[in-house]
Amino acid sequence: MSSSEPPPNVPVTPHVGKALPHESAVGHVTGAAHYTDDLLPRYADALHAWPVQSPHAHARLSQAAIDDAAALAIEGVVTVLTVADVPGANEVGPVAHDEALFPEEVMHCGQAVAWVLGETLEAAKLGAAAVVVDYEPLPAITTMRQAIAAESFLTEALVIESGDSGDVEAALAAAPHTLEGELEIGGQEHFYLETQAAIACWDEAGEVFVHSSTQHPSETQEVVARVLGLHRNRVTCQSLRMGGAFGGKEVQANPVAAVAALGAHKTGRPVRVRYDRQLDMTMTGKRHPFLARYRAGYDGDGRIVAFDLQLYSDGGYSLDLSKAIMFRALFHCDNCYRIPNLRVVGRVLRTHKTSQTAFRGFGGPQGMVAGEDMLARVAQAVGKPAHEVRALNFYAEGDRTPYGQLVRDAERIPRIWSGLMGSADFEARRAAVAEFNASHPHEKRGLAITPVKFGISFTTSFLNQAGALVLVYQDGSVQVNHGGTEMGQGLHTKMLQIAADGLGVTLDQVRLMPTRTDKVPNTSATAASSGSDLNGAAVERACAQIRERMAEVAGRRLQVPPMDLRFAGGRVFPFWCAPGHPDHGASSLGFVELAQQAYLERVSLFAAGYYRTPAIHYDEAAGRGKPFHYFAYGAAVSEVEVDGFTGQFVLRRVDILHDVGSSISPLIDRGQIEGGFIQGMGWLTSEELIWAEDGRLATRGASTYKLPTLGECPEAFHVELLPMAAEPAVVKGSKAVGEPPFMLAISVREALREAVAAFAAESNAAPVELGCPSTPEAVYWAIEGVREGRAKQVSAAE
Amino acid sequence: MNGESLEVEGIDPHTTLLDFLRDRGLVGTKEGCAEGECGACAVVVLRLEHEGPRYVAVNACLTLVGSVLGAELRTVEGLSPQPGSRSAGRAAGPSVAELHPVQRAMVELGGSQCGYCTPGFVVSMFAEYYRREASLTPSGEPGLRWDPESVAGNLCRCTGYRPIREAMRSLPLAAEDDGFRARLSQPLAPLGEASLVREDVPGGGGTRRLHRPASLAGALALLAEEPAAKLIAGGTDLVVEVNQRDRRWPTLIALEAVDELRTLELGGEEIRIGAGLNLSELEHRLGGALPLLDELFPLFSSRLIRNRATLGGNLVNASPIGDSPPALLALDARVVLASQRGERELPLVEFFTGYRQTALAPGELLRAVIVPRRAPTHAHFYKVSKRVLDDISTVAAAFAVDLDPASNTVTRARLAYGGVAATPVRAQAVEQALVGRPWTAETVAELAPQLRESFTPLSDHRGSAAYRQAMLARTFEKFFHETQAGRRLGPQPPPSVVLPVLPPRPQKGANA
Ligand SMILES: Cc1cc2nc3c(=O)[nH]c(=O)nc-3n(C[C@H](O)[C@H](O)[C@H](O)COP(=O)(O)OP(=O)(O)OC[C@H]3O[C@@H](n4cnc5c(N)ncnc54)[C@H](O)[C@@H]3O)c2cc1C
Ligand code: FES
Ligand code: FES
Numbered sequence A: 001m002s003s004s005e006p007p008p009n010v011p012v013t014p015h016v017g018k019a020l021p022h023e024s025a026v027g028h029v030t031g032a033a034h035y036t037d038d039l040l041p042r043y044a045d046a047l048h049a050w051p052v053q054s055p056h057a058h059a060r061l062s063q064a065a066i067d068d069a070a071a072l073a074i075e076g077v078v079t080v081l082t083v084a085d086v087p088g089a090n091e092v093g094p095v096a097h098d099e100a101l102f103p104e105e106v107m108h109c110g111q112a113v114a115w116v117l118g119e120t121l122e123a124a125k126l127g128a129a130a131v132v133v134d135y136e137p138l139p140a141i142t143t144m145r146q147a148i149a150a151e152s153f154l155t156e157a158l159v160i161e162s163g164d165s166g167d168v169e170a171a172l173a174a175a176p177h178t179l180e181g182e183l184e185i186g187g188q189e190h191f192y193l194e195t196q197a198a199i200a201c202w203d204e205a206g207e208v209f210v211h212s213s214t215q216h217p218s219e220t221q222e223v224v225a226r227v228l229g230l231h232r233n234r235v236t237c238q239s240l241r242m243g244g245a246f247g248g249k250e251v252q253a254n255p256v257a258a259v260a261a262l263g264a265h266k267t268g269r270p271v272r273v274r275y276d277r278q279l280d281m282t283m284t285g286k287r288h289p290f291l292a293r294y295r296a297g298y299d300g301d302g303r304i305v306a307f308d309l310q311l312y313s314d315g316g317y318s319l320d321l322s323k324a325i326m327f328r329a330l331f332h333c334d335n336c337y338r339i340p341n342l343r344v345v346g347r348v349l350r351t352h353k354t355s356q357t358a359f360r361g362f363g364g365p366q367g368m369v370a371g372e373d374m375l376a377r378v379a380q381a382v383g384k385p386a387h388e389v390r391a392l393n394f395y396a397e398g399d400r401t402p403y404g405q406l407v408r409d410a411e412r413i414p415r416i417w418s419g420l421m422g423s424a425d426f427e428a429r430r431a432a433v434a435e436f437n438a439s440h441p442h443e444k445r446g447l448a449i450t451p452v453k454f455g456i457s458f459t460t461s462f463l464n465q466a467g468a469l470v471l472v473y474q475d476g477s478v479q480v481n482h483g484g485t486e487m488g489q490g491l492h493t494k495m496l497q498i499a500a501d502g503l504g505v506t507l508d509q510v511r512l513m514p515t516r517t518d519k520v521p522n523t524s525a526t527a528a529s530s531g532s533d534l535n536g537a538a539v540e541r542a543c544a545q546i547r548e549r550m551a552e553v554a555g556r557r558l559q560v561p562p563m564d565l566r567f568a569g570g571r572v573f574p575f576w577c578a579p580g581h582p583d584h585g586a587s588s589l590g591f592v593e594l595a596q597q598a599y600l601e602r603v604s605l606f607a608a609g610y611y612r613t614p615a616i617h618y619d620e621a622a623g624r625g626k627p628f629h630y631f632a633y634g635a636a637v638s639e640v641e642v643d644g645f646t647g648q649f650v651l652r653r654v655d656i657l658h659d660v661g662s663s664i665s666p667l668i669d670r671g672q673i674e675g676g677f678i679q680g681m682g683w684l685t686s687e688e689l690i691w692a693e694d695g696r697l698a699t700r701g702a703s704t705y706k707l708p709t710l711g712e713c714p715e716a717f718h719v720e721l722l723p724m725a726a727e728p729a730v731v732k733g734s735k736a737v738g739e740p741p742f743m744l745a746i747s748v749r750e751a752l753r754e755a756v757a758a759f760a761a762e763s764n765a766a767p768v769e770l771g772c773p774s775t776p777e778a779v780y781w782a783i784e785g786v787r788e789g790r791a792k793q794v795s796a797a798e
Numbered sequence B: 001m002n003g004e005s006l007e008v009e010g011i012d013p014h015t016t017l018l019d020f021l022r023d024r025g026l027v028g029t030k031e032g033c034a035e036g037e038c039g040a041c042a043v044v045v046l047r048l049e050h051e052g053p054r055y056v057a058v059n060a061c062l063t064l065v066g067s068v069l070g071a072e073l074r075t076v077e078g079l080s081p082q083p084g085s086r087s088a089g090r091a092a093g094p095s096v097a098e099l100h101p102v103q104r105a106m107v108e109l110g111g112s113q114c115g116y117c118t119p120g121f122v123v124s125m126f127a128e129y130y131r132r133e134a135s136l137t138p139s140g141e142p143g144l145r146w147d148p149e150s151v152a153g154n155l156c157r158c159t160g161y162r163p164i165r166e167a168m169r170s171l172p173l174a175a176e177d178d179g180f181r182a183r184l185s186q187p188l189a190p191l192g193e194a195s196l197v198r199e200d201v202p203g204g205g206g207t208r209r210l211h212r213p214a215s216l217a218g219a220l221a222l223l224a225e226e227p228a229a230k231l232i233a234g235g236t237d238l239v240v241e242v243n244q245r246d247r248r249w250p251t252l253i254a255l256e257a258v259d260e261l262r263t264l265e266l267g268g269e270e271i272r273i274g275a276g277l278n279l280s281e282l283e284h285r286l287g288g289a290l291p292l293l294d295e296l297f298p299l300f301s302s303r304l305i306r307n308r309a310t311l312g313g314n315l316v317n318a319s320p321i322g323d324s325p326p327a328l329l330a331l332d333a334r335v336v337l338a339s340q341r342g343e344r345e346l347p348l349v350e351f352f353t354g355y356r357q358t359a360l361a362p363g364e365l366l367r368a369v370i371v372p373r374r375a376p377t378h379a380h381f382y383k384v385s386k387r388v389l390d391d392i393s394t395v396a397a398a399f400a401v402d403l404d405p406a407s408n409t410v411t412r413a414r415l416a417y418g419g420v421a422a423t424p425v426r427a428q429a430v431e432q433a434l435v436g437r438p439w440t441a442e443t444v445a446e447l448a449p450q451l452r453e454s455f456t457p458l459s460d461h462r463g464s465a466a467y468r469q470a471m472l473a474r475t476f477e478k479f480f481h482e483t484q485a486g487r488r489l490g491p492q493p494p495p496s497v498v499l500p501v502l503p504p505r506p507q508k509g510a511n512a
Helices: A025-030 A036-042 A121-130 A144-149 A168-174 A217-228 A254-267 A277-283 A322-332 A364-382 A386-392 A412-423 A426-439 A491-503 A531-558 A591-600 A666-684 A740-757 A776-788 B017-023 B101-108 B118-131 B162-169 B179-183 B216-225 B238-245 B279-286 B291-299 B311-317 B324-330 B428-434 B441-452 B465-485
Strands: A047-053 A077-081 A112-118 A158-163 A177-185 A197-202 A208-212 A235-239 A271-274 A290-298 A304-314 A341-349 A443-456 A465-472 A478-482 A510-512 A565-568 A571-574 A606-612 A617-619 A624-626 A630-643 A649-658 A716-721 B042-049 B052-059 B072-074 B134-136 B142-146 B194-201 B206-212 B230-232 B251-254 B264-266 B270-274 B334-339 B342-347 B352-354 B365-372 B378-384 B395-404 B409-418 B497-500
Touching: A025 B101, A025 B118, A036 A197, A036 A208, A036 A271, A036 B017, A047 A077, A047 A121, A047 A254, A047 A277, A077 A121, A077 A254, A112 A121, A112 A254, A144 A290, A144 A304, A144 A341, A158 A168, A158 A322, A168 A290, A168 A304, A168 A341, A177 A364, A197 A254, A208 A217, A208 A254, A217 A235, A217 A254, A254 A271, A290 A364, A304 A322, A304 A364, A322 A341, A322 A364, A322 A443, A364 A386, A364 A443, A364 A666, A364 A740, A386 A412, A386 A443, A412 A426, A412 A443, A412 A630, A412 A649, A426 A443, A426 A630, A443 A740, A465 A491, A465 A531, A478 A491, A478 A531, A491 A510, A491 A531, A531 A565, A531 A571, A531 A591, A531 A606, A571 A591, A630 A740, A649 A666, A649 A740, A666 A716, A666 A740, A666 B162, A740 A776, A776 B465, B042 B118, B052 B118, B101 B118, B101 B162, B118 B162, B118 B179, B216 B251, B216 B334, B216 B365, B230 B238, B264 B279, B279 B291, B291 B324, B291 B378, B291 B395, B311 B324, B311 B365, B324 B378, B324 B395, B324 B409, B378 B465, B395 B465, B409 B428, B428 B441, B441 B465
Parallel strands: A047 A271, A208 A235, A304 A341, A478 A510, A649 A716, B206 B251, B230 B251
Antiparallel strands: A047 A112, A077 A112, A158 A341, A177 A290, A197 A208, A197 A271, A290 A304, A443 A630, A465 A478, A465 A606, A565 A571, A617 A624, A630 A649, B042 B052, B042 B072, B134 B142, B142 B497, B194 B206, B264 B270, B270 B365, B334 B342, B334 B365, B378 B395, B395 B409
């Protein structure tokens, strides 16, 4: 990539690295930024779709026997979609083809078995209530423990094993001390503010056009084509922007678009599908609940010598992305710690629930929580402060992970750690907390620091590719298309910055286009935090090609070798005549003028850029490889105060130091860190998914499922980006930032553990049994447990 | 609507303002939950309150069009001089300098990521911007009181809130020539009578009506004529039923315009609160006259909800987890019921007759709540919930005790709870057992087991039966320790902050 080398003396990156607001911010605050369902008023003749949802978690039915007579008798009901209407495959599963769009075997409570189309939403809903389905209920598996007992699995056992001393059993047997733990880790609802939505219609050529709130337009296109039995070139999918996604629209947007497209196919009219919150919560997958069981061997200082971890995830009814998610859990149970002998075995359970799916962190958080739980217990067992035991076990330069990847830049872990301990005033505050606790019998504070190491890349190696299409018009205005989707993470803003600098123009000369499959084909999902790494490199390469061609033209005009020309601020000039130089005006050319000239000279002004991440691979059978391009690091300090009467708590202060490489867009990156942290805190504290015994989701709306509000945001919230951290192998030296900060919130859970432990009588060293999520009720029972000197756990609503 | 008038015709009386706006192409207002929890649907209503017109932010998803017919409304599209072009569907529009100061602060400080929650935040902040009261900063300079709670009814899944808080706090005082501010000193006509009718509802729904009488007599007459008609006050319970459980009624009577229900009489002995007064206005006008209620207000739902929710609705809804009943029970409140037959008064404790059932007779409505003005020696309100702000109680408790100062013995006790039985309840056996006992840790410890066994709560998604049972006694122990410590214990809702007054920022273009 010689073309992107910074030239001498000239500031060629005036946009990259600047703290800019989100490119759609003005649209956001004025209401002018549109989302998929906001387009509905343009389709005056659109039909509305509503599902017929199964009341059973597991049942058999006959699609052919679905009785829609009563529904069709209702004024405004247009038709009822069943399997008979499907011209292609009745199949929408992303990886394994194991999800019927119109099932004959219901696999979870709330699953759609048929769809009613109405002139109004009211008619569609009335129609759906009137459809008669004859279900034959079957026994259902609704908990992980039931699934384990029934050997109901979606995958084989996935294993990573590595050992300095042969095998883990031997290492455990030889360890000076051992302990065991078991932890259930709750799932999480995405609760993107914008629920799933799609509108399908006909384009000018009479082919299918789908507006979809999807993170993965190419796959949405593929699934629509599959269901309609069409080649993909006859289906165009556009993702305008999303009102949040977090992984929940990586594959789960597909059936929504498929129903809309099928409806349009059958009726010839535009069809709109929009889940309301209750549909969204009862029909779409969530973060996987996990069950972790482990044994750890350690020495008297708290050094880990062996870790044997068994992970189960609740995959719900179908495979979805569960296998890759479990792999990521395996890859992250070590977090920042060198564990000389490790065996981690993961297996995805099949239950009769929604099919659990991608969610920020993608299994990494669950693996990491299990590992951190183990470390906290070891610290308690050896009677040392947890932060010391953590630091004692850090990876050092030259260490490899259990799957054999070199931990590059391992020195950043202690660098971040000690930097943050200093800026957060950790030691002094620890003393202050101890003092507070000694004088307050009913309120206790807890302070904890935890680190994060998160691997960046899709662990499915072939997904690590991206494309871009950059178009320069004769008037010097630019359109940028790339394969990534915008869900609030600021990807488009970063791409705009990269493109503007790549062509040396101003931001207002560049327009970012909605993501469409007719611009860039065969894209990967915008996921795995990789959106800006992959698409940024593709955009940069596309711009570089155009710039090179334009430099030829300019070189002839200015009588300067093209390689000596610089593009910046909308002008092109030799590097010795930078803006400010007296000859700059005379010996430079405007970008607009140059574009015009290039056109006249018949020079192409558009280019496709393509990028694939080099040198990543993973051998599943061996459990070895280099699945990640690099690691992102960070650490957080959290302080909480807990009410001993009720278990309620507040987060008093948070300090974060995080490694984003050289930030392309510091305001955006800080937003990702803060937002990820608070979302992680929600997962670990207030957000609790509860399923009834019959498999019905009891928490199906915002009134029962509790996201953090402003009241949970700590009054003191300090975020710093790690300085001097450029990542050489990534576009503009940046690092991915979407997911890693999510796991910084583990510090909140560990701070709660510290506070709970402070309620114990001096003499009493019972381990803290803290449920996950640590709701006030879970904290209360943990306090009662340490007060009574025994571990006791009563889980909610069981 | 945004300065233009919109004709309303042919809609179902159950149509929410949110659905109506989006149908009319005003799609800046979003739906995130349709149950009043997320605030994505917030819009501004210019409302005639006791002190004159005021901007209030409300949840459009829980507001029926019929309740606000004739009102002046603003959506996010109507807050800056050049609302973004609706038809072009692009994010461009006004320049940053032309934005309303609230919008501008959100842009510059990174207050939006996906942007879906943003219109709602902007609207809540807009209302707060014109509401902000002058106070003194800790250093004694003039300042603006910012209530963090003003956006507690808005959920954001992306930002983590810090930049939004920053944006809110960065706001200056509204400029003198701010057109929106100027509007507040002009007269506003009260809402009058209105009605909506829809005939031939599909699926055999018959005819549906909404009446909005402008007087109590009018409301009582309608109710006498059709005792089965459903009353709607703020709608924050009722419209949740409409949206989430598809409930429909043949006749709705909106109490919005009945001024007699929005009165507040601060007597020397008693305070008489109109059942239709919204909780925000009630809080403001009480001005601290009922300290126990001041503890309750910030914990009761969110500002958005309280801007419409009424005390009458909370009591008549008779939910076992309602928050005002325990507080009002602890204060020995009475209720005034009215019908065309006349008025009658009842102790609140007799008003709740069963699970979601009240002593209201057909044709009767709740007119007022009377709260005796006596100050117990100690009284506090407790809310056990998953979140500090904007959550529904797992257990709510209100305690009031009177002590004989000489002997430190209890002379009178009220222990009231929500969330532990089918109705809001008082632990009367323990109340009696307390009388005559010394107010000591021993007494509390002795009675705790009895308190814990007083009721047999159920398990649900908010909490287990065992936890609720434990909380019966724990909240009371906490109360005792607070009376001893002389301060509240444990996490408290974030306090309001007083910030220095910043000079207004110039804004391009005319305002309203
Ligand atoms: C997001 C959200 C959060 C909430 N949080 C809380 C909370 O923290 N604590 C809490 O206690 N509640 C909470 N609620 C419930 C609700 O806001 C309150 O119960 C509110 O006080 C209801 O008042 P309203 O005027 O909106 O009632 P409406 O919905 O208008 O009416 C409720 C019922 O009362 C009847 N009614 C209303 N007024 C009268 C009258 N004058 N005479 C006779 N009948 C009447 C109606 O017919 C209806 O049956 C919450 C609701 C939401 C949506
Ligand atoms: S849509 Fe969530 S509060 Fe109205
Ligand atoms: S910015 Fe996405 S929900 Fe707030």
